[in-house]
Amino acid sequence: MRLPVLKTSALLLVTVAWGQACMDEPTPPASSSGNTSTGSTSGGTTTSGTTGTTSSSATGVTSGTTGSGATTTSATVGSGGSGGGSDPATTTSTGVAGAGGADPTTTTTTGAGGTAPSTMGNPNDPQAPLPYQVDSIHIASGYMGDGATPGAIAEDPTMSCMTSRPTGAVGKCHKFTYTPVVGGLSWAGVYWQSPVNNWGMQPGKRVAPGATKVTFYAAGAKGGEIVTFIVGESTTSLYTDGVSASNQITLTTTMTKYSLDITGQMYDGVIGGFGWTAAAPPGGAADAGATPVTFTVDSIQWEM
Numbered sequence: 453m454r455l456p457v458l459k460t461s462a463l464l465l466v467t468v469a470w471g472q473a474c475m476d477e478p479t480p481p482a483s484s485s486g487n488t489s490t491g492s493t494s495g496g497t498t499t500s501g502t503t504g505t506t507s508s509s510a511t512g513v514t515s516g517t518t519g520s521g522a523t524t525t526s527a528t529v530g531s532g533g534s535g536g537g538s539d540p541a542t543t544t545s546t547g548v549a550g551a552g553g554a555d556p557t558t559t560t561t562t563g564a565g566g567t568a569p570s571t572m573g574n575p576n577d578p579q580a581p582l583p584y585q586v587d588s589i590h591i592a593s594g595y596m597g598d599g600a601t602p603g604a605i606a607e608d609p610t611m612s613c614m615t616s617r618p619t620g621a622v623g624k625c626h627k628f629t630y631t632p633v634v635g636g637l638s639w640a641g642v643y644w645q646s647p648v649n650n651w652g653m654q655p656g657k658r659v660a661p662g663a664t665k666v667t668f669y670a671a672g673a674k675g676g677e678i679v680t681f682i683v684g685e686s687t688t689s690l691y692t693d694g695v696s697a698s699n700q701i702t703l704t705t706t707m708t709k710y711s712l713d714i715t716g717q718m719y720d721g722v723i724g725g726f727g728w729t730a731a732a733p734p735g736g737a738a739d740a741g742a743t744p745v746t747f748t749v750d751s752i753q754w755e756m
Contacts, residue, residue, distance in 0.1 A: 568692075569652065569687060569688065569689060569690055569691055569692040570655070570690065570691050570692070570721075571691070571692060571693060571694035571718075571719065571720055571721060572655060572691075572720045572721055573655045573656055573657065573658035573720045573721025573722075574655050574658070574721065577655070577657065577658045577721075578658070579658045579659060579660045580657060580658065580659050580660060581660050582659070582660050582662060582663055582754060582755065582756050583753045583754060583755045583756070584659050584660070584663070584725075584753055584754040585622050585623040585752070585753045586623065586644050586666075586725040586726045586752040586753060586754070587623040587624040587644070587752060588623065589646050589657050589725075590644035590645060590646045590657065590722075590724075590725035590726065591644060591645060591646070591647075591648045592607070592626060592642050592643075592644050593642075593643070593644075593645050593648040593649045594642060594643030594644070594645045594649065594650075594651070594685070594724065594727065595640075595641075595642055596640065596641040596642065596643065596729065597636075597637045597638075597639040597640040597641055597729070598630070598632060598633040598636040598637050598638070598639065598640040598732070599630070599640040599641060599642060601633050601636065603631070604630065604631055604632075604633050604636070604640055605628060605629070605630050605631075605640055605642060606628070606629045606631075607626055607627065607628055607629075608626075608627035608628075608629070611625070611627075612627060613625035613626065613627040613748045613750065616671070616707060616748070617707075617750055617751075618669050618707045618709070618750060618751065620751075621669070621750055621751045622751045622753060623750075623751055623752055623753060624750075625748060625749070625750035625751070626748065626749050626750070627746070627747070627748045628642070628728075628746070628747060628748075628749070629744050629745070629746040630730050630732075630744060630745045630746075631742070631744040632732035632733070632742045632744075636732075638731060638732040639729060639730065639731045639732060640729070640730060640732075641680075641682075641727060641728055641729030641730065642727060642728060643682075643685055643723075643724045643726075643727040644724065644725045644726040644727060644752070645685070645723060645724060645725075646722065646723060646725060650685075650691075650723050651685075651687060651689060652685070652687030652688070652689030652690060652691045652692055652723065653689055653690055653691070654690075654691060655691050655721040655723075656685075656691065656693065656721035656722040656723035656724075656725075657721065657722050657725070658720055658721055658722070659719065659720075659722050659725075659754060661718075661719070661720075662756050663714060663719075663754040663755060663756060664713070664714060664715040664716075664755070664756060665711045665712060665713055665714060665715070665754075665755055666683045666697070666711065666712040666714060666725075666726060666752070666753070666754050666755075667709060667710070667711045667712075667751070667752075667753055667755055668681065668709070668710060668711075668726070668749055668750065668751060668752040668753075669707045669708065669709050669710070669749070669750040669751050670701065670703055670707070670708065670710060670747060670748065670749045670750070671703055671704065671705055671706055671707045671708065671747065671748050672703030672704065672705060672746070672747045673705070673746035673747060673748075674705070674746075675703065675704050675705045676702060676703070677702070677703045677730070677745050677746070677747050678700065678701070678702050678703075678730065678731065679700070679701055679703060679728050679729070679730045679745070679747055680698055680699065680700040680701070680728065680729045680730070681698065681699050681700075681701065681710065681712060681726070681727070681728050681749075682696075682697070682698045682699075682712070682724070682726070682727045682728065682729065683695060683696070683697050683698075683712050683714065683724065683725065683726055683727065684696035684697065684714075684719075684722075684724050685723040685724025685727070687723070691721065691723060692723070693719065693721075693722060693723050693724055694717065694718050694719040694720070695714050695717045695718075695719040695722065696717070697712040697713055697714050697717075698712065699711075699712055703747055707748070707750065725752075725754075726752045728749065730745050732745075733745065
């Protein structure tokens with residue numbers, strides 16, 4: 453009876469040994485194809501700098517902002533921003549170029565310089581001789597601030613200013629009334645422009661060189677009116693003025709001669725031959741019954 457048990461034990465040992473052998477045998481890895489990496493066919497993207505702004509003062513130029521370099525390892529660089537335009541008093545000068553952004557593997561590049569709006573007039577336009585009476589060609593058409601709202605600035609159509617013109621008056625006289633607009637901008641003004649309504653899209657009237665001042669007479673209706681008189685219209689359009697001056701005056705009721713100093717300033721085509729601005733009286737912009745500002749200006753001319 454013990455022989456069958458031995459046979460069964462032997463069979464069990466063979467089975468266990470065979471199973472252990474199967475477990476100990478290394479399993480071959482499954483075959484799979486690798487992922488193929490494709491190289492970039494384009495270089496690093498360049499980032500351009502921003503354009504410099506045009507300088508409006510009589511001092512140099514504004515440089516363009518530096519461009520940022522490419523972030524890849526390819527040999528590319530960021531391009532520089534365009535330089536700012538030169539001072540409007542010059543003609544065709546270009547601004548300083550912005551520096552290019554550096555790539556880790558190369559040097560930098562620079563951007564192109566900017567150009568300023570032209571101060572030149574039309575070469576076929578004959579120069580107006582000095583003294584130049586502004587009202588002979590320039591028109592009081594450039595209404596600004598609250599003046600862009602119809603009725604905010606009114607010019608006396610009866611020409612009542614003719615009765616109080618100064619001795620030796622030239623050109624025309626103008627009597628303006630500025631009524632502040634409720635909820636408006638709290639200021640208004642007018643430019644004498646050439647051509648009419650010219651905000652820099654056309655060259656201005658050519659005036660002979662050598663003028664050192666712009667003279668005029670002015671008086672307030674009640675006295676105490678504060679008005680800033682100006683010459684030169686600065687724009688960022690195709691054309692601008694190379695001349696600029698202002699004078700804030702507290703007017704009296706007596707017609708008094710004043711001037712704007714433009715000594716040494718360069719000009720050719722003049723867009724804004726004269727102008728004025730006035731602030732709304734305190735509380736004027738919020739008060740429908742605000743006291744208007746009324747004054748007269750006369751005999752505007754450019755002189756040597």
